[in-house]
Amino acid sequence: MDFAYSEEQRMLTDSLRRLMADRWTYAQRRARQAAGVLDQGAWSNLVELGVAGLLVPEAYGGFGESPATMLAVHQELGRGLVSEPAISSAVMAVTLLSHCDNETIKQRWLTAHAEGEAVLAIAWQQEGERYALRPLGTRATAVSEGFSLDGRKVLVWHAAGSQALIVSAVLDGEMALFVVRTDASGVKIADYPTFDGSRASTVILDRVVVSKEDLIAKGGQAQDLLALALDFGVTAMCAHASGAMQYLTEITIQYLKTRKQFGQPLAAFQVLQHRLSDMLTQQEMGLSMTYVATMGLAETEAATRSRLVSMAKVEVAAAARFVGETAVQLHGGMGVTDEFEVGDYFKRLTATEFMLGDTNFHLQRMQDLGN
């Protein structure tokens, strides 16, 4: 085992950190959030540094990088609080398509993704079903042109700004996955902001017709692909949270050193020193669990892999909550305004719990997958 970054990984993370410092400042992030649409310039910046092609196999024009590189990259993106579809599309959709057997889809969408010409979103959640993976309520039926899809998906992360959706639906009593173009007739996207400065949508599918070639997979294979995409997404999100925790701890230390109360810097108070120590402890445990998840992605046994990833999600979400809440508390009044970046980091870290399965979902999954 070797925890040191390779030469390439170091160069890549250095470049990303510079990019974050240049283009993902507090003011720039806020401006892009206010605009409410995917900023093509910002996305291009990420594409240029290889974020979009990172996990795309070399055969389709990507870099075919390992989960370890993914960890390193998404940690930097988390430090910069990236709100662009780096996880939903570049990790989850790419992983799902890379592992499917449909060569037409792979040629069409993976290549475009690596080049930055296509963004994809996965529509898997149903209204009132929390994080259930079964696509109850979304139906696919065979028609002469291919398939017709009907249903309603919620919380589709970055659906607006995507060229295509990967939709889970019930076909002949089992799960099937389809590629659906967002401009297809019958697709309606209602976009809304999320509390952490990102965006999601409710997607309504009303007799949307796709061709036979748009079927990605069905049955057990579809379930495996969705689980794999979820596991990669969760791991990238853990890395993102680890980077965000790191940055938040750094700015909190700075704040305590400069803010004076009762005639001395806040950093001089032992009770606050201990809370900083607790933040660092949680942050390091969270990062360690992110490594566990990353190792888990290489497991050949899907159940073993998913169980390790779920464990990581539970621990990282707890660490993220602790670090976020404590950073706000240590910033005092400044922490509860919407006018400093501590609040932005706190909200993103809070979202860690609610995206891609909450703690109860992942504890249940650990239980179901056994030992």
Place this chain on the structure above:
Amino acid sequence: MDLTWTPEERAFREEVRTFVKEKLPADLQAKAFSHHRLKRDDYLRWHRLLSDQGWGAPSWPKAFGGTGWNALQRLIFEIECFKGGAPRLVPFGLSMIGPVLIKYGTQAQKDHFLPRIIRMDDWWCQGYSEPGSGSDLASLKTTAVRAEGHYVINGQKTWTTLAHHADWMFCLARTDSSVKAQRGISMILIDMKQPGVTVRPIKTLDGGSEVNEVWLENVQAPLENLVGEENNGWTYAKFLLGHERSELAILKSLAERTMASGDSLSLDSRVRDSINRIEAQVLALEMMVLRVAADESSEPGPKASILKIRGSELQMELARLQMQVAGPDALPYDPEWMFAESDFHGPGAAYSPAAGAGYFDMRKTAIYGGTNEVQKGIIAKQIIGV
């Protein structure tokens, strides 16, 4: 010791419950139960209904136009009002400056201001915190200088809750810079509707803006607007902070509302356990409030700090649990959805967006009124005696 409610206490509870049921306007109740934001006029409408009933100042002695209720009656009143979905009573006049004027005000101040507080003809705000002086009030920098029969006040206040609604501010200012920090501070009543007063809203984590920055530039107040003796403001400030802490502790109604709105559809035993657990914790806090309230003789001391810490912890935990219950539906959030006339179009129940907003907003309770760290320091000092 008798741990049962008396027939009189039960009858009183019934009287309040009936009043709220009959008099509380339906639109106010709807706003309360869906966590929509209240407007200035919403508070006023409810307050005047109470005032017409003779209940405009529940915690004041009869001699000053209050109800003369004892502590348990006041608590029953608050719980029933919250349960019924009534707006909270705006505390700045009734709970903060009112009791100070009753105890330390001049006869003229009492005659003029107290009836206006009961009718809510004046909306008050609290001018304590300053940009460089949060937990450490003794370091405040706003000055009040005597000149030709009045004070001239200069400085900047911050975290001033609902200052944009206010007609008057009770303001802590430094009147003597030659003495020890906390001895040179006085409390002065300032008319907010005059040139030199600038109010700027501060946006908070929930996207709302209930708190403000207030600039005071050559603002004037007549000398008779000094409360109590000059340079003794520190004592009053501590007295007030004790009250704010007690106010915070009234939580049970909120707990019940959270549970009533919980989506039981997909709750598993993990969530149910947390809700059962906090119900027990809220009961413990409520009994603590009853014990403190029943002992009217005691000054706010370590118990007030305990109530503040525990009250804020439970308020934060309740908000977090509510978000946990909303689950994925808590993620979509637009601050516009917090208004009754909003065009909410996220997934899930209409209360879902408020769950996240509530969680972010409630973090303030561990910070304002003296941070929980400061409270723990106060408790430690009193029990160790240093």
